[in-house]
Amino acid sequence: DEQLAESGGGVVQPGRSLRLSCTGSGFTFGQYALGWVRQAPGRGLEWISFIRSRTYGGTTQYAAPVRGRFSISRDDSRNVAYLQMNSLRADDTAVYYCARDGHRTWNFDLWGRGTLVTVSS
Amino acid sequence: DIQMTQSPSFVSASVGDTVTITCQASQDIDKSLSWYHQKPGKAPNFVMYIGPTFRSGVASRFWGSGSGTDYTLTISDLQPEDFGVYYCQQSESFPLTFGGGTRLEIK
Numbered sequence: 001d002e003q004l005a006e007s008g009g010g011v012v013q014p015g016r017s018l019r020l021s022c023t024g025s026g027f028t029f030g031q032y033a034l035g036w037v038r039q040a041p042g043r044g045l046e047w048i049s050f051i052r053s054r055t056y057g058g059t060t061q062y063a064a065p066v067r068g069r070f071s072i073s074r075d076d077s078r079n080v081a082y083l084q085m086n087s088l089r090a091d092d093t094a095v096y097y098c099a100r101d102g103h104r105t106w107n108f109d110l111w112g113r114g115t116l117v118t119v120s121s
Numbered sequence: 122d123i124q125m126t127q128s129p130s131f132v133s134a135s136v137g138d139t140v141t142i143t144c145q146a147s148q149d150i151d152k153s154l155s156w157y158h159q160k161p162g163k164a165p166n167f168v169m170y171i172g173p174t175f176r177s178g179v180a181s182r183f184w185g186s187g188s189g190t191d192y193t194l195t196i197s198d199l200q201p202e203d204f205g206v207y208y209c210q211q212s213e214s215f216p217l218t219f220g221g222g223t224r225l226e227i228k
């Protein structure tokens with residue numbers, strides 16, 4: 001059964017850092033690009049980051065609100081992707097989902113359950 | 122950035138009905154358009170991609186179409202499990218962008 005599982009969420013003070021993990025199972029993790037999508041409470045979906053597979057250079061993309069503060073990476077030997085979040089702000093409060101690009105079409109055919117990040121003093 | 126506008130924002134329908142949701146892009150996205158379904162408190166689920174490279178496996182009750190800037194998702198023979206929020210997403214260019222969502226309520 002193909003799955004993604006996020007971890008690392010929690011409550012963090014403004015200005016601090018947090019690292020989220022996304023662990024894949026049931027498929028060849030390294031063959032796929034991955035993305036992070038977040039959803040603020042009561043709001044819609046917002047794409048924030050994307051990393052291609054090593055075959056396609058492992059290059060990354062970021063949405064403007066997080067560029068320069070967040071960093072996406074992957075360790076295919078451990079079937080894990082990371083989202084390093086620095087200089088967190090209150091408006092980063094959201095459920096963060098990891099998602100797989102199953103067909104190199106920059107959309108997401110497999111999603112994790114999400115992890116909640118709350119930025120509050 | 123490509124803006125995605127969905128309508129209606131809310132629709133109420135009965136089991137067995139047919140509903141159509143629309144998504145309009147601020148520029149031509151060449152069918153690089155996906156639909157997702159999210160139930161309350163759950164992660165989104167991929168419904169379909171209507172682009173030229175592949176067609177996803179999805180129940181035949183769901184039909185996606187469109188071109189250029191205008192796209193639709195039609196759900197026929199509505200079932201109770203179809204309630205929730207539907208989002209469109211363009212994958213023509215980065216930044217990837219989602220529509221604001223259409224909430225489907227089953228009467």
